[in-house]
Amino acid sequence: GAGVSQSPRYKVAKRGQDVALRCDPISGHVSLFWYQQALGQGPEFLTYFQNEAQLDKSGLPSDRFFAERPEGSVSTLKIQRTQQEDSAVYLCASSAPGLAAAGELFFGEGSRLTVL
């Protein structure tokens, strides 16, 4: 596709449910990032992949959060036993070689998660 595609766009979960958020990066982009954006805040880094390798997961807030990118393309962010504080927009971004080294990312429109 032309841009980064994320699904679902909106997800409502009951507290304790597991959720999976999908990201389809721009074709050919080897770098993929997940960010969490709470209401009224800037995005906060969660994790970073280069191809299928997860090079940095230091931003994941707890062991309930897990991300994978098994074939180096599509990525899934999974949140187990969701809590109300997980409510946020989850942004995925990808970047081409070279641009990732400069910080220029292409963001998707995000998945808005609401935990009741």
Added chain:
Amino acid sequence: EDKVVQSPLSLVVHEGDTVTLNCSYEVTNFRSLLWYKQEKKAPTFLFMLTSSGIEKKSGRLSSILDKKELFSILNITATQTGDSAIYLCARFETSGSRLTFGEGTQLTVNP
């Protein structure tokens, strides 16, 4: 502290006004400073700044970095209603590949 601080947090102006958005930071060791525009959901890239004192320009938008005083500004001249958005400043860290974002400035341009 390791924060990126933006000011003002919100700003309301009339079409045609000029605005200056501020971004300050405390860490001196970083790769670059970036500005993004966020309309609706997806932030879009505006500028990347690495060198102090060199202005980057794109149409009515311009930005500059002052590494000595640890801040950057984003200027928008002759604002239009389409400039209404959240403007995010981010520091690209030296280690790893993470961006550290500020809270953003919500700009509203009224006709």
